Amino acid sequence: MRDRPTGPGSRGSLAAWLVEQDLLRGPFLFTDYWASVLRFEGDEADDRERAGLVDQALFRLGIDRPDLELPSLRYYLILFFAGPFLMPFRFFRRLGRYRIRVRAGAGQRVLDSLRDYEIRLESTPAGRVNVRGPAAAGDQIIARDLIEPLAMSGFTSLFLAAYKIPLAALTGIVAVGLATPALNGAGILETFGSRTVIGLGFLLVVALLFLVFREIITAVFGAVPVLIAALLYWSLELGTTRDWSAFGMWLAVLFAVYLAVDLFFFPRPVPPALFLYTRDGAGSPYSRPDDAPWWLEGSAYWVWRYLMLTPAEINKFWERDWERVELWIRADGPDAGLLEWVVTDGHYRELWTPYERLGRGTALDKCRAVARAAMASDTSGTWILEVDANLVFHTPFYRAVSFVADSGTVPARRVAHLIRSMWARAREPDIEAALARLDEIKLARGPDLLDDLPELIADRAARHILSLPWTHWRYPLGANRRLEPRIYAPQGASDPYPAADPALQIKCNDDGGPVDIS
Numbered sequence: 001m002r003d004r005p006t007g008p009g010s011r012g013s014l015a016a017w018l019v020e021q022d023l024l025r026g027p028f029l030f031t032d033y034w035a036s037v038l039r040f041e042g043d044e045a046d047d048r049e050r051a052g053l054v055d056q057a058l059f060r061l062g063i064d065r066p067d068l069e070l071p072s073l074r075y076y077l078i079l080f081f082a083g084p085f086l087m088p089f090r091f092f093r094r095l096g097r098y099r100i101r102v103r104a105g106a107g108q109r110v111l112d113s114l115r116d117y118e119i120r121l122e123s124t125p126a127g128r129v130n131v132r133g134p135a136a137a138g139d140q141i142i143a144r145d146l147i148e149p150l151a152m153s154g155f156t157s158l159f160l161a162a163y164k165i166p167l168a169a170l171t172g173i174v175a176v177g178l179a180t181p182a183l184n185g186a187g188i189l190e191t192f193g194s195r196t197v198i199g200l201g202f203l204l205v206v207a208l209l210f211l212v213f214r215e216i217i218t219a220v221f222g223a224v225p226v227l228i229a230a231l232l233y234w235s236l237e238l239g240t241t242r243d244w245s246a247f248g249m250w251l252a253v254l255f256a257v258y259l260a261v262d263l264f265f266f267p268r269p270v271p272p273a274l275f276l277y278t279r280d281g282a283g284s285p286y287s288r289p290d291d292a293p294w295w296l297e298g299s300a301y302w303v304w305r306y307l308m309l310t311p312a313e314i315n316k317f318w319e320r321d322w323e324r325v326e327l328w329i330r331a332d333g334p335d336a337g338l339l340e341w342v343v344t345d346g347h348y349r350e351l352w353t354p355y356e357r358l359g360r361g362t363a364l365d366k367c368r369a370v371a372r373a374a375m376a377s378d379t380s381g382t383w384i385l386e387v388d389a390n391l392v393f394h395t396p397f398y399r400a401v402s403f404v405a406d407s408g409t410v411p412a413r414r415v416a417h418l419i420r421s422m423w424a425r426a427r428e429p430d431i432e433a434a435l436a437r438l439d440e441i442k443l444a445r446g447p448d449l450l451d452d453l454p455e456l457i458a459d460r461a462a463r464h465i466l467s468l469p470w471t472h473w474r475y476p477l478g479a480n481r482r483l484e485p486r487i488y489a490p491q492g493a494s495d496p497y498p499a500a501d502p503a504l505q506i507k508c509n510d511d512g513g514p515v516d517i518s
Contacts, residue, residue: 062114143283169255
């Protein structure tokens with residue numbers, strides 16, 4: 001697909017930039033994420049592999065668990081000392097810049113091998129594309145009359161997930177750096193007592209940061225510089241020496257420490273992969289109906305799969321942490337080009353959130369109207385999803401979604417949109433019905449759908465999963481359980497559980513409607 005000529009309206013500038021930078025992998029035929037990561041194998045996977053359509057082991061090495069080249073110690077040291085001066089420029093960085101790439105050598109050979117499995121797109125007179133399988137699989141048609149995938153692309157932004165702690169800390173450091181000399185000069189620290197003023201200042205900064213970021217943990221971490229500034233004030237005897245230059249230097253070092261912690265413990269984007277999901281035909285990844293996402297209205301979707309890699313977890317600093325976000329864009333029919341579903345994971349469960357639950361109705365309707373107008377005028381564009389993450393477990397959650405029509409360059413992040421996304425968060429307004437449905441299933445059928453959660457945090461983790469705005473889930477018992485690790489693997493159980501079992505949906509009925517607990 002990289003060398004195929006396209007018309008002026010067929011590629012969004014962001015998608016074209018990803019291709020030019022050799023960052024976009026694909027398009028490939030869709031493979032199930034957890035089946036790839038956990039090495040589930042079955043007859044349907046074997047059939048597609050024998051036909052030369054996919055290679056699950058290769059996809060795992062090159063897409064779902066790639067061998068990545070993390071920044072070296074030299075990079076961390078340079079950023080540790082230079083970070084305070086570089087941070088302001090990060091506000092103006094363009095979308096889609098990746099520091100993490102696949103490791104040279106074996107990793108590059110895997111990428112080269114992946115190209116043999118790219119599906120081929122053929123333009124039609126109607127302005128759409130027909131899809132043929134990989135060259136090695138022959139000339140069979142996989143799907144017809146689909147929208148060009150790079151015309152309406154999908155992008156997940158990790159700006160807040162990656163930088164909210166440094167931004168909050170920078171706010172606290174600037175506030176204390178400006179306020180301390182002023183308060184000392186006015187005699188307020190001496191009049192009211194430095195401990196009293198510092199305590200009130202800490203609470204004030206926490207309140208301010210909470211109003212901005214809407215997260216108490218982020219607010220507290222961002223306000224810690226106030227307490228450290230108090231220690232500096234006393235240890236440097238600033239009440240008498242007035243050596244504010246040393247005070248400022250130590251605050252800069254403190255910010256560098258925040259940047260170093262951010263580099264190790266907060267997520268970074270991995271270059272995306274593009275897939276074609278088809279419900280039927282040779283490209284379909286599922287042979288059992290209850291394994292497939294039966295709630296999809298379309299028969300074909302372009303799936304933009306983004307992985308997030310955290311070099312170390314806070315609670316398990318010796319382990320890397322992987323998270324996934326997928327944008328499912330309709331590929332067929334009159335709604336082709338519209339974002340319909342967003343998929344992520346929570347404790348090995350695949351959570352499906354419909355577009356309608358990603359924000360306020362009026363804003364979502366406006367985005368879709370802009371997207372439809374862009375398609376009607378043969379203008380390309382990009383669906384941008386602002387993704388945040390839990391500070392401890394790194395579970396992704398959604399802030400806001402927008403559609404950006406192509407203007408001829410890689411779209412710069414709009415500051416107003418970023419600020420609005422800080423105040424937004426897609427949530428389930430009421431989880432009581434889902435909790436009642438969990439109890440109902442446990443009483444009627446026996447399995448506790450969330451019994452594999454760590455006991456210490458089981459209740460909190462369950463409520464967190466249910467508070468996310470998804471309506472359907474796959475692998476409701478957990479794709480990888482501690483006591484039964486392969487209950488969904490076709491060759492790991494005599495009668496494997498269906499991955500999308502309608503009877504275990506707790507937020508919708510079998511027809512896709514909301515659960516009615518009476």
